[in-house]
Amino acid sequence: MKYLCLIYASEVDWANMPKERMDSLNKEYFDFTNDIKKSGQYVGGDALQPTQTATTVRVRNGKISTTDGPFAETKEQLGGYYLINAKDLNEAIQIAARIPSARDGSIEVRPVLVFG
Numbered sequence: 697m698k699y700l701c702l703i704y705a706s707e708v709d710w711a712n713m714p715k716e717r718m719d720s721l722n723k724e725y726f727d728f729t730n731d732i733k734k735s736g737q738y739v740g741g742d743a744l745q746p747t748q749t750a751t752t753v754r755v756r757n758g759k760i761s762t763t764d765g766p767f768a769e770t771k772e773q774l775g776g777y778y779l780i781n782a783k784d785l786n787e788a789i790q791i792a793a794r795i796p797s798a799r800d801g802s803i804e805v806r807p808v809l810v811f812g
Contacts, residue, residue, distance in 0.1 A: 698739060698808040699780050699788040704772040705801030707746055724796040732780065737791060741778035772801050779808070 713721070732738040752763045766773065778795065782788035785807070792803040 697782060697784065697788075698810075699782050699785075699792075700806050700808060701778040701780060701788070701792045701795060702774055702804040702806070703776045703778070703795060703797050703801065704770075704804065705775050705797045706771065707773045707775070709800065710775070721796055728794055728796060729778075731794075732778070732791065737780045737782065739779040739781055741776065743776040744774060747773045775801075 710718075729738065729741065747766045748764075750764075750766045752766065754761050754763075775797070778791075780788060780791055782791060785805070788805050788807075792798060792805045795803050797803065
């Protein structure tokens with residue numbers, strides 16, 4: 697079964713992180729990603745640009761409107777994701793718990809809905 701692991705963390709904390717800590721965290725992410733690739737659990741994933749680059753799109757009465765920035769102001773922001781294979785929710789949770797940002801932020805785990 698496929699699960700999406702949405703990575704939420706504070707952009708302010710990331711922006712103010714000392715270089716040594718950033719390098720260490722990036723290595724942890726690199727190692728984690730390599731590990732789930734080797735195990736066959738990795739389907740895809742990417743980091744996202746900061747929220748100030750976001751555009752929120754709405755269509756109301758057939759008219760498109762856009763707003764700069766994210767949909768909502770929050771303490772933690774969506775910073776990236778992993779799409780993984782797991783046999784069930786418990787395994788997906790165990791994988792998500794190994795994502796480095798789980799220690800300081802949060803990981804939302806959601807099963808992918810398969811149509812048909």
